Structures are given as C-alpha cells and as structure tokens.
Amino acid sequence: MATVPQPVRGAPRPTRPGLTLAQKRTLWAWGALAVPLLFFLVVRILPTLVALNMSFRQWDMLSPDKPWVGMANYQKLFKDPVFVRSLTNTFLYVVVGVPVQLILGLGVALLIQRVNRFAGLFRTLYFIPYITSAVAVAWVWRWMLQEHGGIFNELLHLVGIAPQKFLGSPTQALYSIVAAIVWQGLGFQMVIFLAGLEAIPTMFYEAAQLDGASPWQVFRHITLPLLNPTIVFSAIIGTIRYLQVFTEVLSMSNQGQGGPLNSTKTLVLFIYQEAFKSSKYGYAAAATVVLFLIILVLTVVQNKLITRKYEY
Amino acid sequence: MAKRVAAGIMAVAVMSGVLAGCGSKTTTPSGGSTNAGGKVTIEYWQYSYTSKTDLMKQLITEFQDKNPDITVKTADFPYEQYNEKVAAAVSAGKGPDVINLYYGWLPKYVDSGFLQPLPEDAFPPATIEKEFFPLVKAAKMDGKYYVLPTAVRTLALLYNKDLFKAAGIAEPPKTWDELVATSKALTKRDASGKLEQVGFYFNAGGQGHNWFREVLVRQTGGQPLSADNKQVLWNSPQGLQAFQWWVDLQKVHKVGEIGFMTDDVTAFKAGKAAMDVDGSFRLGNLLDAKFDFASAPLPLGPNGQPYTMASFWANGLTKKATGAQKDASVKFMKFLTQPDVMERWTKAIGELPARPEVAAKFKDDPKLKGFIDGLAYANATFFTDETKDRDAITNAVDSVLVGGKDYKTALDEGQKSAQALFDDYWTKRK
Numbered sequence: 001m002a003t004v005p006q007p008v009r010g011a012p013r014p015t016r017p018g019l020t021l022a023q024k025r026t027l028w029a030w031g032a033l034a035v036p037l038l039f040f041l042v043v044r045i046l047p048t049l050v051a052l053n054m055s056f057r058q059w060d061m062l063s064p065d066k067p068w069v070g071m072a073n074y075q076k077l078f079k080d081p082v083f084v085r086s087l088t089n090t091f092l093y094v095v096v097g098v099p100v101q102l103i104l105g106l107g108v109a110l111l112i113q114r115v116n117r118f119a120g121l122f123r124t125l126y127f128i129p130y131i132t133s134a135v136a137v138a139w140v141w142r143w144m145l146q147e148h149g150g151i152f153n154e155l156l157h158l159v160g161i162a163p164q165k166f167l168g169s170p171t172q173a174l175y176s177i178v179a180a181i182v183w184q185g186l187g188f189q190m191v192i193f194l195a196g197l198e199a200i201p202t203m204f205y206e207a208a209q210l211d212g213a214s215p216w217q218v219f220r221h222i223t224l225p226l227l228n229p230t231i232v233f234s235a236i237i238g239t240i241r242y243l244q245v246f247t248e249v250l251s252m253s254n255q256g257q258g259g260p261l262n263s264t265k266t267l268v269l270f271i272y273q274e275a276f277k278s279s280k281y282g283y284a285a286a287a288t289v290v291l292f293l294i295i296l297v298l299t300v301v302q303n304k305l306i307t308r309k310y311e312y
Numbered sequence: 313m314a315k316r317v318a319a320g321i322m323a324v325a326v327m328s329g330v331l332a333g334c335g336s337k338t339t340t341p342s343g344g345s346t347n348a349g350g351k352v353t354i355e356y357w358q359y360s361y362t363s364k365t366d367l368m369k370q371l372i373t374e375f376q377d378k379n380p381d382i383t384v385k386t387a388d389f390p391y392e393q394y395n396e397k398v399a400a401a402v403s404a405g406k407g408p409d410v411i412n413l414y415y416g417w418l419p420k421y422v423d424s425g426f427l428q429p430l431p432e433d434a435f436p437p438a439t440i441e442k443e444f445f446p447l448v449k450a451a452k453m454d455g456k457y458y459v460l461p462t463a464v465r466t467l468a469l470l471y472n473k474d475l476f477k478a479a480g481i482a483e484p485p486k487t488w489d490e491l492v493a494t495s496k497a498l499t500k501r502d503a504s505g506k507l508e509q510v511g512f513y514f515n516a517g518g519q520g521h522n523w524f525r526e527v528l529v530r531q532t533g534g535q536p537l538s539a540d541n542k543q544v545l546w547n548s549p550q551g552l553q554a555f556q557w558w559v560d561l562q563k564v565h566k567v568g569e570i571g572f573m574t575d576d577v578t579a580f581k582a583g584k585a586a587m588d589v590d591g592s593f594r595l596g597n598l599l600d601a602k603f604d605f606a607s608a609p610l611p612l613g614p615n616g617q618p619y620t621m622a623s624f625w626a627n628g629l630t631k632k633a634t635g636a637q638k639d640a641s642v643k644f645m646k647f648l649t650q651p652d653v654m655e656r657w658t659k660a661i662g663e664l665p666a667r668p669e670v671a672a673k674f675k676d677d678p679k680l681k682g683f684i685d686g687l688a689y690a691n692a693t694f695f696t697d698e699t700k701d702r703d704a705i706t707n708a709v710d711s712v713l714v715g716g717k718d719y720k721t722a723l724d725e726g727q728k729s730a731q732a733l734f735d736d737y738w739t740k741r742k
Contacts (some may be wrong), residue, residue, distance in 0.1 A: 060420060060424065061396070062395070062398065062399055062420055062421060063423065063424040063425070064402065064403070064424065064425065142574060143574065146571060146572070147507075147569060147571055147572070148506050148507040148569060148572050149507075149572075149573075157504065157506075163506070165571075167571060168571045168714065169714055170715060254515075254517045254570065254571065254575070254706075255517035255518070255575075255702075255706075257703060257706065259517075259703075259706065259707070259710060260710040260714055261707055261711065261714070261715055262707070273699065276392065276395075276396075277700075278697050278699060278700060279420065
C-alpha cells in the first residue's frame with residue numbers, strides 16, 4: 001500500500017486513501033463475483049459436503065442422534081443385490097441410450113440439413129417432445145406400450161406378431177423405457193448436431209466434390225471428424241443424463257417400483273426409495289456419493305478418450 | 313489488498329448468514345407459547361388433502377369457540393414431504409404439539425423420541441379398547457397408546473353393479489371359489505385374445521400385497537407375522553397355499569392382466585374392471601364414477617373366517633407439548649375423537665369412523681357397507697418398512713408370473729427379503 005504513487009499535479013482529489021482506479025475495479029469485480037460464488041458455495045458445495053458427511057452416518061431422519069458408522073453404509077451397498085442391480089441397470093441405460101440417441105440425432109440432423117422447404121417446421125416438430133413434461137411423455141408411452149390395447153401391440157398384430165409384454169417383461173421393460181427417453185431427447189440432440197454441422201466450413205465439402213469423393217467418404221472423412229467436439233459434448237451430456245434417469249422409471253413402472261423384478265430400477269430411483277420411502281438417509285447418501293464418483297470418473301475418461309484434434 | 317477483499321467477502325458472508333438466520337426465525341411459526349392473558353396457543357400439523365384440511369379448519373373454529381383460552385395454529389404439508397418437515401422442525405427444536413401421522417410410521421416416531429404416550433388419566437387404555445374398534449391396538453407400543461384416530465380405512469371388494477347386472481350376476485362373490493367363478497364370467501376378450509374387460513383386477517403392487525399378507529394368509533389358517541412382530545411367517549405351508557391361489561387368479565384363470573389400463577384403480581374407474589380389492593380411501597376418487605358400484609366384505613377362504621386389513625392416520629402428542637400446552641393439546645385431541653366429530657368426518661371425507669357406535673349409523677350405505685363390515689375384525693399390519701415389505705411380495709409374484717420361478721422358491725425369496733427388514737429394525741432397536 002505504501003508504494004502507491006501520490007498524485008503529482010493539481011489539488012489532491014478527495015478519493016479514499018490508498019485505492020487506485022485499477023484497485024477499485026478489482027474490488028468491483030471481486031464484489032460482483034462474490035455473490036454468485038457465495039450462492040454456489042451455499043447451494044451446491046455445502047449440501048454436497050453435508051451429503052458426504054451423512055454417508056458415514058446412520059440416520060433415519062427423525063432420530064436426534066446420527067451415529068458415525070464409518071464405511072458401513074458403503075460396505076452394505078455393495079452387498080445389497082438391489083443396489084448392484086440398479087447399478088448394472090444404470091450402465092445399461094447409458095450403454096444403450098447414449099449411442100442410440102447420438103446416431104438417431106445425427107441422422108435426423110443430416111436429413112433436416114438437406115431439407116430446403118419447411119426446415120423450420122421439421123425442427124420444431126422434432127423439438128416439441130423435448131419441451132414436453134417428462135412425466136406426460138412417460139405416461140403416454142406407458143399407455144402406448146400396454147400389452148392389451150396399446151398402439152405398439154396393435155401395430156404388431158397387423159403384421160401378425162404376438163402381443164409383447166413390454167413394460168411387464170423383465171427383459172423388455174428397460175429397453176421400452178430407453179425408447180421413450182430417446183424419443184424425448186432426440187430433438188435436443190438434433191439441434192446440437194445441426195449447430196455442429198453449420199460450423200463445418202463449406203470449403204471442405206467443395207474440395208471433396210472436386211476430388212470426386214463419394215458421399216460416404218465425405219461423411220467419414222470430413223463431417224464426422226469435424227463434428228468430433230459436438231460428439232464429445234453430446235456423449236458427456238448424454239451420459240450424465242442417462243446416469244440420472246429417474247422420472248421415466250418412476251412413471252412407467254408399476255407403482256414406480258422400478259420393476260418388474262427390479263429390472264428397470266436406476267441408481268437415482270434407488271436413492272429416492274431409500275431416502276424418501278425407507279428413511280435411510282445415511283445409506284441413500286452413500287449411494288449418491290457413489291453416483292457422483294461414477295459421473296466424475298466417466299466424464300474425465302470420456303474427455304480424455306474421445307477428444308481428438310483434427311487439423312486440416 | 314487481497315486481505316481487505318477477503319475480509320469484505322467474509323463480512324458479506326457473515327451478514328447474509330445473519331440475515332438468513334433472522335429470516336428463518338420470522339417465517340417459521342414458533343410453536344406453542346403462553347400469552348399474558350392466560351391464553352394458550354398450540355400447533356397442529358397435518359398433511360395436505362383439501363377435504364381434510366377444510367373440515368379441520370371448521371372443527372378448529374368450533375373448538376376455539378368452545379375453548380376461548382386456546383388458539384390452535386395449523387400447518388399442512390404434502391404427504392411426500394411430511395416426514396422431512398417434521399425432521400427439520402425437530403432438529404430446530406420446533407414443530408407441532410399435536411401431529412397427524414400414519415400409523416405405519418409409529419415405530420419410527422416413537423423410537424426417535426418424538427412422541428409422548430397419551431396421558432392415561434385422559435385416555436385410559438381400558439376405555440379406548442372398549443369404545444374403539446380393536447384395530448386401534450396398532451397405536452399401542454410397549455403397552456402404551458401413542459396416537460388415536462378420528463377415522464380409519466379398511467379393505468373390501470369393490471364391484472361394478474352395472475357390469476354384474478349386464479352379466480346377470482346378482483350377488484358379489486362370498487368365497488374364494490365364487491370369486492374365481494364370477495371373475496371368469498366377467499372377463500371379456502376379443503377373438504384374438506385381447507383383453508377388453510377384467511373380471512377381477514389382480515394388482516399385487518396396489519392393495520394386493522395387503523390383501524395377501526393380512527387376509528389370504530390368515531384365511532388359510534396361517535399368520536403373517538409372529539406374535540412379537542419379529543418373524544415373517546407368510547411363507548408357511550398355509551401362506552404358500554394362499555399365495556398359489558392368489559397368483560393363479562392371473563396365471564391360471566387369467567381373469568386380469570397386470571398393467572391393463574395401467575392399474576386397477578384406473579381400470580375400475582373406467583368401468584373396465586368388474587371387481588377390485590381396494591381401500592375405503594378410494595371412495596373419494598370414485599365419486600364421479602359413471603356407473604353404480606358397491607362394496608362387499610372380502611370373500612371368505614378355506615377357514616371360513618372373515619379378515620381384512622385396516623390402516624389409519626391418527627393424532628398424537630409430541631414431546632414439545634408440556635404444561636399448559638399439554639393440557640390444551642389433550643383437550644384438542646379429545647375433541648377430535650368425539651363421536652359427533654367422527655360422524656361428520658365420515659360424511660365429509662368418506663373415511664370410516666373408529667368407534668362402533670358411530671359406524672353403526674353407516675352400515676346400510678351400499679358404498680360403505682363392505683368396509684364398515686370389516687371394522688369389527690380388521691387388523692392393522694405392523695410395518696417396519698412398508699414400501700420394501702410391499703416390494704418383497706410383488707417381487708415374489710413377478711418371479712412366478714414373468715421370472716419363471718416356482719411358487720415356493722418365489723415366496724421363500726420374498727420372505728427372506730422381508731425378514732431382513734424386520735431383523736434390521738429389531739437389531740437397531742436393541
């Protein structure tokens with residue numbers, strides 16, 4: 001503070017001692033940043049830490065004491081067949097859902113990019129499901145997937161295929177729910193890919209045309225590589241989305257159980273049931289920590305593995 | 313410089329913390345307090361259910377008119393958040409003096425030390441047992457009554473009279489065999505085998521699991537739980553017999569299909585299910601049904617004895633109520649369990665009276681008849697974790713229907729996961 005140069009010319013202005021303009025600016029910036037930072041600390045970081053602490057305790061929510069149990073909740077988790085099933089189910093949702101949504105989203109985006117008339121209309125039509133309530137979508141799909149009188153079985157009947165159980169079958173239910181989620185997320189995926197496609201300079205396509213490249217070669221060697229950042233972004237966002245599937249299962253399985261036979265239960269539904277149905281808060285908190293770690297690791301790994309730089 | 317900025321941020325943080333503290337102090341209603349003029353304020357909590365909160369508002373006004381020195385403040389919360397709100401209030405040293413809670417939560421509330429037993433001079437156990445239906449014994453823990461209900465619910469057979477008439481069936485089924493025969497007669501499929509109308513809606517996840525555990529098992533001479541509530545016994549040979557009969561409604565007789573029109577409640581209300589086992593709490597949803605329906609006692613099983621399951625929301629005193637607040641709270645609770653209040657409750661809400669003398673007035677109502685009939689012999693199941701107890705049974709059913717397991721293996725596995733819940737509960741309780 002002592003090194004601050006004193007004003008030389010003219011009368012000393014009545015400023016607060018020791019603050020230059022640059023310092024004032026810095027203070028302003030810090031002050032402005034402090035508000036969202038504080039908000040973030042209180043609303044995001046603090047509850048996360050509280051949850052972490054809770055995961056080492058046994059707590060039924062009502063009892064005044066929350067004894068420290070160390071790793072007991074975590075040990076119990078991995079011995080709990082329902083948790084393990086929820087974990088494998090969650091991976092299935094990701095492994096099936098993300099690629100399907102990416103491929104279909106890219107397909108629709110490529111098609112819409114070629115449409116000259118009514119492109120806006122098509123974009124809107126594909127995007128509408130995304131802005132519809134997930135619960136509404138899930139219930140409509142539940143009705144469509146009914147064994148008796150559901151539209152899918154009516155269609156199968158027309159081509160002579162026996163009615164399927166869909167949501168009532170332990171082997172089909174998960175995929176039926178994935179279908180509903182993909183359908184809803186398709187519009188969002190399409191918009192992301194459209195933006196990515198627009199960002200590819202047309203000169204590459206023109207050059208390829210001159211060289212007589214086939215459409216497949218153009219797609220394989222120009223579109224796909226230059227779309228890579230978009231694909232990485234979509235894969236990460238999609239993975240996080242499918243790791244957190246909840247509403248659809250709650251709405252589409254009988255009584256929101258995640259059945260039949262736990263075949264559709266996800267980690268988040270497991271957490272919800274343990275915390276809010278069984279009042280096992282410490283146990284549920286341990287499961288949220290596991291989910292957090294999975295998301296963290298997958299995101300880092302994906303970032304490292306799929307991100308590649310293409311220079312042309 | 314940096315230090316100064318840091319100090320500034322700290323100051324803001326402390327300030328906002330103080331502000332937040334003040335805010336929560338002023339917005340949270342501070343429980344009971346005695347005012348200078350000898351007036352007592354007590355707080356009552358219930359869950360948000362419009363017809364109930366409306367009636368409660370009227371009742372409180374009347375209670376305050378009769379007791380001008382007592383003021384009752386109320387708060388209501390959605391069912392899903394109810395326990396959370398209570399927990400938050402407890403940890404802040406606040407909350408209600410009188411609370412409405414589900415009987416199934418009682419073990420948890422008592423163990424956490426949230427409730428105090430009802431004072432025996434105001435509510436003598438002998439009088440309770442004489443004046444209330446026996447099912448209120450579920451409100452007794454370690455020999456003491458902790459809560460008392462204004463209204464209760466039972467299970468019964470709901471049947472669509474229009475569909476019965478159309479099929480030329482005069483009476484609802486009275487036995488297991490009649491139920492199977494009637495259900496078959498009322499099930500309709502088209503030429504391709506597509507289900508168009510369900511004779512009896514089989515839904516284990518709805519009230520089916522309660523019907524099995526509390527009714528069917530007893531009807532074969534079995535017991536759902538040991539007398540000390542520690543052993544799950546519904547996989548006994550008798551339980552297996554009941555389980556097989558129950559699952560066969562769907563597996564062999566095919567009188568319904570899980571998932572038809574999403575669930576039993578929707579299908580029955582749409583007039584597409586002729587019969588369903590459901591609780592009296594459903595009557596409210598069926599007020600605008602476009603067909604005539606009635607309730608009948610649950611069909612009798614092999615041992616010929618009637619059984620049904622009861623459940624209820626009841627009012628209890630919290631630890632917070634002491635001194636003048638406790639006296640006022642006891643008065644308020646006595647008021648809420650009066651016969652005339654019960655009668656009004658039944659008329660306005662459709663829930664059943666907890667006292668036989670009041671219930672007798674409703675026994676000829678065709679919609680209430682089956683439920684009222686059950687009050688005399690209903691049992692309220694002891695639950696340690698109602699949701700998972702349900703899942704244990706629905707998973708056993710699904711294991712047979714879509715999991716390819718035999719009845720015994722499926723039932724034994726179900727019992728194992730249910731037993732784990734009870735073991736967990738009792739070891740924690742020491």
